[in-house]
Amino acid sequence: MHTPYASDPAKARPRLHAEEESAFRSCYQRDRDRIIHSSAFRRLKHKTQVFVEHEGDYFRTRLTHSIEVAQVARTIARALGLNVELTEAVALAHDLGHTPFGHTGEDALDALMAQYGGFDHNAQATRIVTSLERHYAEFDGLNLTWDTLEGIAKHNGPVTGDLPYALADYNARHDLELGTFASAEAQVAALADDVAYNNHDLHDGLRARLFTEDDIAELPVVGDCYREVDAKYPGLDPYRRRHEALRRVFGVMVTDVIETSHRLLQNAAPADSQAVRDLGRPVIRFSDAMWSDLQQIRSFLFRRMYRAPKVVEMRRRVTNVVEDLFPFYMSRPDFLPRRWRQDVADAPDGTALARLVADYIAGMTDRFALEAHARLLGGDAELSHGKGI
Template sequence: MRAPYASDPEASRGRLVPEEESTFRSCFQRDRDRIIHASAFRRLKHKTQVFVEHEGDNYRTRLTHSIEVAQVARTIAGALKLNVELTEAVALAHDLGHTPFGHTGEDALHALMAPFGGFDHNAQAIRIVTRLERHYADFDGLNLTWETLEAIAKHNGPVVAPLPWALAEANGEYDLELGTHAGPEAQVAALSDDIAYNNHDLHDGLRAGLFTDADIAHLPIVRDSYAEVDARYPGLHWNRRRHEAMRRVFGAMVSDVIATSEHLLAKAAPARVEDIRALDHPVIRFSDRLWRDLQEIRAFLFEHMYRAPPVMEKRAEVTDVVRDLFPFFLVHPGELPERWHNDVAAAGDETALARIVSDYIAGMTDRFALLEHDRLILSRRCAG
């Protein structure tokens, strides 16, 4: 039984291109399934979360991260009696627009695209699901429902001017009401993203040897989790001890979001999903206390993981890959794969061409970007 303010598939605002409804699946279930079957979703398995994808088989990639976010989001949405299918669709789609090499690749591409409108991975996700996936006979993109598009665009909150160009372009067709908060399912997906990366970045940092269990023993949430494990399982092997502690960190964050959000929803007393969009604040949140704790954890990770010397060395290396590939394709657009040639031929100016090149590079996996850099850049330097 869903809450009255949950998104109702029967009341969906529909798709840009009308389609016959499925006999067995709701419109939000179909959106979720189309996202799972999208080429961009498959490519996430070879895209960086923090560590470059080929550095180790046990580190998170964008794909495993998205699956973890979806698992958390389903739990929270179910507890709050929201629409689980829509929540899961947004969680699975939220990172579709990421470049190779994670935020490092995004920073590099944004700087290169500065003269042409910049680059934003959230806006790129909308571009992928509305234009760049080209498999269906009747439309470009995935022809998702308005609610799913709105949730992907606004899961981090209202989007204010100046809009990223890719989002402004899509909004011209769909009017996603970017100045308001998204529905509660999108808000759940956003918090689930925070929960997943806070937990797994600690876990991956430990696995990588960037810090030890003792180094994080003072951190809030983590401290209590290890203490609980030690009290219940004295002398436990370090690997099991770590796993038990990390799952308790996960659980503490999920429980806090559910309890805090139940209180905020009861206080707002929304009668329908539109009432949540009309509020001037989100209704899915961490408590103030836990949010402060998470800021302390993030500060630790920033110093000891995101800015660790081995990570910074790799950041510099992969930044050069993006910086080399972008101008190369601007000068040699014929080197783009054949499926892009019609787009290049239709490009009216340098901005249009740069955006095509940006789309292509953003869609690359880590390993493909490295291979293309070897083939197109390094091999020519050696030959020269």
């Protein structure tokens, strides 16, 4: 049962290019399906979160992360009476703009693009779904509804100040009202992202032996969940114990978001989805207590996982890959694939060329970037063949 403030597909703002809508799917369902069938979504299979793609079959990739985020987001949206299809579309698309090698690749590409307008993965996701996906006869991109595009662009909140070029370029043609908060559905996708990555980074860090269960036993929420499992299932197999505890962590966080957001929505009583945007503050949130607990968990993960010596060393090596590929393609754009060369020929200046090169590198998977580096620049063969960490 949808609430008055849920986004209504019958009232969705139009697509940039007018289309006849489906007789069987809502416009938000159609957006979700186009995202799932996009090339960029498939490439997420070989883009990683913290580790490099070849390090192990069980570590999360951007694809598995996006699926997990969508599952959490569906649960929260349904519990709050929001539109599940729009929530799912934004959740599935939120990481489309990520480079190879996670945030390490993004940081490297942003530094290389500093004189050309910078690089931001959220803005790049908008660029992908509005321009770089080129499969349809009548338009570039996926021609998503305004509501979905808004959610992709600003699910983390208003976008103000100097806009990343990828976002500014599209916004000039199709105003996404970047200075306001997005729909409640998009806000749900953002909080679901927080829930998912905090939980799976704990799981991946344990699997990588960067820390142990004893190390996280005193963390808020996490320690309580382990103690609950130990009390209920004494002597449980270690792998089942880990799963039982971490799934409870998931549940505690999701419940907190639902209960806190329900109170906020009830108190604000927005008349419709536009009223949510006009509130000037988020309505989907963790409680203050949970937010404080999350900061402690994140601080632990930063110290013990993201800054672990072997992760830092891998970050250094893959940063070099991006730093080598960018100037190579800038000086030798003839090495870009054939379908990119017409865009290169049409590029009016060095800035336009740099943006094309950034688009191409950002679209690479971990494996493809390593192989291209080894092939074109005699890169680290050991890293390229899965003998890294």
